[in-house]
Amino acid sequence: MSEAAVNTADSRGIESLVDDWSADKQAYHVPWGKAMMWIFLVSDTFIFTCFLTSYLSVRLSTTQPWPPQSEIFALSFGGDPIPLILIAIMTFILITSSGTMVLAVNYGYRKDKIRTFWLMVVTALFGMSFVGMQAFEWTKLIVEEGVRPWGNPFGAAQFGSVFFMITGFHGLHVSAGVIYLLTIAFKVRAGHYDKKGYEVVEIAGLYWHFVDLVWVFIFAFFYLL
Amino acid sequence: MSSEAGQQHPLGVYYKVWALLFVLSACSYMVDFFEVQGAMRWTLVLLFMVLKAGFIVAIFMHVVWERMALVLTILGPPVALLLLIGLMTIEGNYVAGTRYQYMGHDRDAVALGPDDLHGEEHGEAVEH
Numbered sequence: 001m002s003e004a005a006v007n008t009a010d011s012r013g014i015e016s017l018v019d020d021w022s023a024d025k026q027a028y029h030v031p032w033g034k035a036m037m038w039i040f041l042v043s044d045t046f047i048f049t050c051f052l053t054s055y056l057s058v059r060l061s062t063t064q065p066w067p068p069q070s071e072i073f074a075l076s077f078g079g080d081p082i083p084l085i086l087i088a089i090m091t092f093i094l095i096t097s098s099g100t101m102v103l104a105v106n107y108g109y110r111k112d113k114i115r116t117f118w119l120m121v122v123t124a125l126f127g128m129s130f131v132g133m134q135a136f137e138w139t140k141l142i143v144e145e146g147v148r149p150w151g152n153p154f155g156a157a158q159f160g161s162v163f164f165m166i167t168g169f170h171g172l173h174v175s176a177g178v179i180y181l182l183t184i185a186f187k188v189r190a191g192h193y194d195k196k197g198y199e200v201v202e203i204a205g206l207y208w209h210f211v212d213l214v215w216v217f218i219f220a221f222f223y224l225l
Numbered sequence: 226m227s228s229e230a231g232q233q234h235p236l237g238v239y240y241k242v243w244a245l246l247f248v249l250s251a252c253s254y255m256v257d258f259f260e261v262q263g264a265m266r267w268t269l270v271l272l273f274m275v276l277k278a279g280f281i282v283a284i285f286m287h288v289v290w291e292r293m294a295l296v297l298t299i300l301g302p303p304v305a306l307l308l309l310i311g312l313m314t315i316e317g318n319y320v321a322g323t324r325y326q327y328m329g330h331d332r333d334a335v336a337l338g339p340d341d342l343h344g345e346e347h348g349e350a351v352e353h
Contacts, residue, residue, distance in 0.1 A: 011292055020294040028295050038299055049306045053313050060317025063330035070257055071338040088254045095250055099243040102285050109233045145339060155336035202232060202287075209285045213278055220274035224257055225267065 031199040034206070041210045044173075048214050051166050052221055058158040067154035069223050072145060073137070087223050090133050091215065097126035098212045101181075101205045108201035113188055116201060120185035123208065127178040134171045138164075163222070170218060173211050180204055232287040242284045249277045 010016060020027050028035040059066055074081035104119035141147045141163070145154075149161040184204045187193065193200055253273040256266060283289045288296055325332055 012296075013293065017293040017297065020292065028298075029292055030295060035295070038295065042299060042302055045303050046306065049303070049309070053306075053310055056310065057313045057317045060314065061320035061324065063321060063324045063328065063332075063334075065334045065336035067336050068338045070260075071340065074339075084254065084257050088250075091250050091254070092247065095243075095246045098246070098281065098285055099239070102239045102243070103236070106233065106236060106239070153337065153342050154339075155334075206286055209281055213281050213286075216274055216277045216281065220253065220270050224253060224270045 031197075031203075033203050034199060037203045037206050041206065044210065048166075048169070048217070051169065052217060055162045055166065055222070058162065059156070062156040062158055064156035066156050067152060067159045072141070072147075072154065073223065084223060086133060086137055087219065090130055091219050093126050093130050093133070094212045094215050097123045097130070098209055100126065101208045105202045105205040108188065108193075108198035111194075111198065113191065116198070117185050117189040120181050120188070120201070120204075124178045124181040124185065127174050127181070127208075131171055131174050131178070134167065134174075138167075166218060166222060170211070170214055173214070177208050177211050180207060232290055234287075234290070238284060242280050246277055246280060249273045249280075253277075 020029070070083040071081075073087050074083045075086045076082065100119050101123045104116050104123060107115040107119060146152065147154075147160045147163070149164050151157040152160050181204055184200055188198075188201065250273075253270055256269045256273075261269060288299060291299075324330060
């Protein structure tokens, strides 16, 4: 029944929408786990947007000047401090890891277990280095610059609370993603999904790309604007 | 059956988008590096952000290849968030206005940077 729907209607047009919702049957023609991952990601979008919107709200309403992020997150390698350089490196690391993940998904569907395993491990390693750099960044901000959730020497007190809350919650997502990816990677190598199929890799990939996606917004709104 | 079998696409698409994401990230970093300010900064940063987010969702997360029922479930609800953002912008500006008006804060106050506070430690002479 559901197969017929998949095959007949134009699979992306309005007809397919009516078709999928117009009868007492399965609405999403994707594996159950994938649909549920998407539901989770949509709800996570709401959480992150609420955080970013509260940031918007406090930044607009504070009468203290907002601390200059570009200078605060500058890092010097012996010479003059380069603005935002660590954040830029973190951004590139996360994009690289997204690329290795998308390849892992592709090789997963080709049932190339070894390539899938290693690509997922590499993705997880990039994730770990991201978290490591974030730990470095936090340490520098707390110890050297004296930024606290309730105040900082530069300007508006809300800077600290917003920074620790948003980047902390994102870092938590990356850390959870690393554990998630490694779990799936080792199960792939053990041949756990030979019979069940390799959708799990795609589902794990969705989560990982989402983490990258959230960083795109944090990078723009918190660090650049 | 192809959509049941999962999302399988030629690797070329991924490599192209991957490269594009690097270029877009480099572009948004350049905006900060060359200290583009004002309306131009907002335009460029938001443009690169939307493009990057769009390519990640569309290609890496396979949304362009999904059926409409799933696509609307993913992209529909977040539209409501635009309303929240709009309302909070109005609210935030209003609160700031009342604070300036009734609490006498300085509208032209300038934030301090790390160099102002401990320029010596960074080995930098503070010359503004």
